[in-house]
Amino acid sequence: MGELRARTIVEAHLYLDLLRADGGLGPDDPGDPEGWTTLVEGPISWILRADGAGGRFAPFGITIAYADLAEARRTGVRFGPGRSTLIDAGQWLEMAEVYVEQAVEAEMAVTGGRDDLREEALLAWRFAVDVAGEVLRFLPEGAAELPDTAFWTERSRQTRRADPERFTRAALEHRVRTYRQLAEDATDLLRGS
Numbered sequence: 001m002g003e004l005r006a007r008t009i010v011e012a013h014l015y016l017d018l019l020r021a022d023g024g025l026g027p028d029d030p031g032d033p034e035g036w037t038t039l040v041e042g043p044i045s046w047i048l049r050a051d052g053a054g055g056r057f058a059p060f061g062i063t064i065a066y067a068d069l070a071e072a073r074r075t076g077v078r079f080g081p082g083r084s085t086l087i088d089a090g091q092w093l094e095m096a097e098v099y100v101e102q103a104v105e106a107e108m109a110v111t112g113g114r115d116d117l118r119e120e121a122l123l124a125w126r127f128a129v130d131v132a133g134e135v136l137r138f139l140p141e142g143a144a145e146l147p148d149t150a151f152w153t154e155r156s157r158q159t160r161r162a163d164p165e166r167f168t169r170a171a172l173e174h175r176v177r178t179y180r181q182l183a184e185d186a187t188d189l190l191r192g193s
Contacts, residue, residue, distance in 0.1 A: 003063065004060065004061070004062040004063065004086060005062070005063050005064075005065070005085055005086060006048070006062050006063070006064045006080075006084075006086050007064070007065075007068040007069075007072060007079055007080025007081060007082065007084065008064060008068065008069060008072050008078070008079055008080040009039065009046065009048065009064055009069070010078060010079060011064075011079045011080060011084060011086060011087065012048045012062040012064055012086070013033065013048075014079075014087060014095065014131075015062065015086050015087055016033045016037070016048075016050065017033075018087065018091055018095070020033075022155065025050075025053070025056060025057040026056045026057045028056055030053035030054075030056045030057065031053070033050070035053070036050060036051050036052070036053040036054075037049060037050050037051070038051065040061075044065060044066060044067075045063045045064055045065045045066055046063075046064040046066070046069070047061045047062065047063055047064070048061065048062040048064065049061045050062075062086070068080045068081060078127075078130045079130065079131075079134055082137070083137045083138055084134060084137070087134075088138075088150060088151050088152045088153050088156050089135050089138040089146050089150035089151055089156065089167065090150075090151050090153065090155065090156020090157070090159045090160060090167075091153060091155075091156055092131055092132070092134040092135045093132070093135050093159075093166065093167075093172075094156075094159070095131045096128050096131040096132035096135070096175070096179070099124050099125075099127045099128035099131055100124075100125075100128045100179065100182075102120075102124040103121055103124035103125040103128055103182075103183075103186065106120045106121035106124055107121040107125075107186050107189070107190065109121075110190055111189070118190050118191075121186060121190060122183075122186060122187060122190060122191075125179070125182065125183035125186050125187070126183060128179045128182075128183065129176065129179045129180050129183050132172070132175050132176045132179050133176055135167075135172050136169075136172050136173065136176065138150035139169055139172070143169065144168060144169050144170075145164070145167055145168045145169065146160075146167045146168075146172075150167075
């Protein structure tokens, strides 16, 4: 796998979720990472160690620099400073769409009487906005579309080839604005503002 670096612990866990969803940890889902990961404190970073889940996959670690965590906390940016080197632009966009689906489903359940899902719906909307915003970080200043280097997984390259318009600056900025407005609307609706 080579050296894996996340900017925050949240980003590292999202990466594990992607690996699980894509079968990147073997043919059998190893289940909740809580059962096969350990967060280890080192001199300059945390290391999220994945132990192989009893031989289901080769053990590996994801390094999370303390400096990146500190910057994320200072700025309030959920996934940390700069661009991800762990999750590519297509994967971020795919995850944003998943969070929107989760938010809509939870919001509909709340309006149908499931008050216990209120905070889950709002959190999913916040994640959808933040995750979609990560895709924009791959855009060079002044560029109208994402460069080829923003897509390093085959799945993401295929997604881009199938619909390159989804990855233009205009489309990505529109998506973030839309998600942000939907999140605000959900907050007003679900908090009764």
